[in-house]
Amino acid sequence: MNNNRIASLVEKMTLHEKIAQLIQLATPFYKGATNGGQITGPMAELGVNDEDIVNSGSVLGASGAKEVKSIQEMHLKENRHGIPLLMMADIVHGYKTIFPVPLAIGCSWDLEAAEKSAEVAAREASVSGVHVTFAPMVDLVRDPRWGRVMESTGEDPYLNSEFARAFVRGFQGDNLTEDKDRVAACVKHFAAYGAAEAGRDYNTVDMSERQLRESYLPAYKAALDEGCEMVMTSFNSIEGIPATGNKWLMRDILREEMGFNGVLISDWGAVKEQIPHGVVRNEKEAAEKSIQAGVDIEMMTACYIKNLETLVKEGKVEEQIIDEGVYRILELKEKLGLFENPHRGADEEREKEVILSESHRKAAYDLAVKSTVLLKNEGALPLNNQKKIALIGPFAKSGDILGAWSWMGSHEEAVSLYEGMHKKVSAENLLTAKGCDIETGSEEMMNEAIAIGKEADIIVLAIGEESGMSGEARCRADIRLPEIQLELLSKMKQLGKQVVVVLFNGRPLDLTGMEGQADAILEAWFPGTEGGNALADLLFGDVNPSGKLSMSFPYTLGQVPIYYNNYNTGRPKNAAVDEYVSKYLDIPNEPLYPFGYGLSYTNYKYSDLSVSSSVMTLDQPLIVTVNVTNTGELAGDEVVQLYVRDMVGEVIRPLKELKAFEKVTLTPGETKTIEFTLSEEQLRYHHRDLSYTSDAGEFTIFVGPNSRDVSSATFELTK
Incomplete structure (x- = not known):
């Protein structure tokens, strides 16, 4: 890293040139862009001039090698110091090859596959001229009404942290300077955006603050420990102060405690949005608050360029x-090699x-395949391709299976469910009808579906949310399936045939009114470009489902937010007492x-849970073993999960906390012994004074296929 060159360059820059480096503008502002840099509409109201643009530091949303090179070449001709632009974009779960949405990726519990998805996204993005991706989003989520749950990997801080690391490794590789096929990662949104x-x-x-540190900060820290180059601020307030102007959050916690010395960027417009938040009166105060908080780049507002020079004077x-x-x-530009090769x-x-x-x-x-949950x-299931199958529903032939943040993805290039199934079933055995649209329908469409259903031996119903129903600004108060789709399901069930539901959605749904009518439910999420092929292989049993939920499905909306690692109360519900306890009527x-x-299509038996000792000490971890046997007739992958409960803490501890997991492949009749190492460090938590230590005393270990169906053992931690 040529630090002397950077220091010398900063010395030569005027104050205005330096401030301009701190602004990020969208692609249309630049002369080399497809539109030739002609700004109209709301963007024109931003108030930046040609000098600001010539000296700006980064571009939002540029992609495609030809356009990116054109923008960079035009910029370098006019920038007197020859400082290249950083090209940034939202490459969240794929560039052109779209992977399942991140919530689905979380359900794979497969860190290598997640890392590979980010690596592929980076290769496609980098060859198209992108330098930085605004990913991964590692916000912990507990409320499925929030549209952006699809962009997270779920409700658990440990699992989210492991995926955060995997995504950063995939995007950035081992050496950003030498590996031109990787991109810099930007972890978001700091902090606790998922708790809106x-x-x-x-x-x-x-x-x-204890809850913030306990549940929400770990995944950001994991991404930073993995070397993530950038951080994006969140839109929300923390402790009554918007994150983008929150000096305690950004300087004390992010910079000082977490040791982050990379680039901090605001989310779109977040600097100026401090005005409607009500903590500043105008753009000048917004600029002062954000720069003092340590925000390096202001995205798509002009508070810095208009006011920082005056604030310095x-x-x-x-x-x-x-x-x-x-x-x-x-x-960062130096690390990416942009001065040598813009x-x-x-x-x-x-x-x-x-x-x-x-x-x-x-x-x-x-x-x-790995992200889909049965x-x-x-x-x-699995289906028999010799029988007559009716594929019905708004997603039967739809290419809208990519989900939000699939910016460059194409519905036309996505493999639909029908296309995937058609490869396995003869034309005469695969009947299809739409039945209804996502939220509307007609009697004619419904009657066509009924007629097709009557002809078939079994019905596959492809239903769910369209991609525009989840993602940013796509929150829903009612997370049930639209009424017309519930009606379609009811009509199919009345035909007396088995009904297999394939769900396409970006959040856990309230399945009230449909769960009881389905003979099988395959949660496909938004599975991406190859979704149809993957789902067809799963439906017909060519592949055995192995996905496990990374976010709980509510029994009904009234439980939300609901999550497994909750606290006990002084009046917990139990079998012995059923009145005046914490429960719903x-x-x-x-x-x-x-x-x-x-x-799965096979069955697994857990047995012989054992702990190496009944006592754990500070320097002596425990070895936890369990035997897992495939008692079925098909090979399969099982995710063995280990949870711990601190029975008595200084503050209330969760009923269960995920501490480890292992994905294991088992052939029919095969038994494997799974071994976990559990150390004192894994038992630490934030106490009342925010110290991070463990408590001596009794702990319970739980091992099983999910957070509910577990075997248990106990041990004592001594100090």
């Missing part, structure tokens, strides 16, 4: 703070070879499908 009140995007977050902002931000930005990996010819290549599609297929099966306390849950 009422499951409503951009809403307030209000929690204790007035003595309200030290120029050194601006220099530090500029230095970090230039250092176009980096952008290559029009290689684009044709790399994007949507056979190997990339194979990786997408592999993860789609929620229910009463003998309806009309529904169970438990979710419909718990965290870690997922069925």
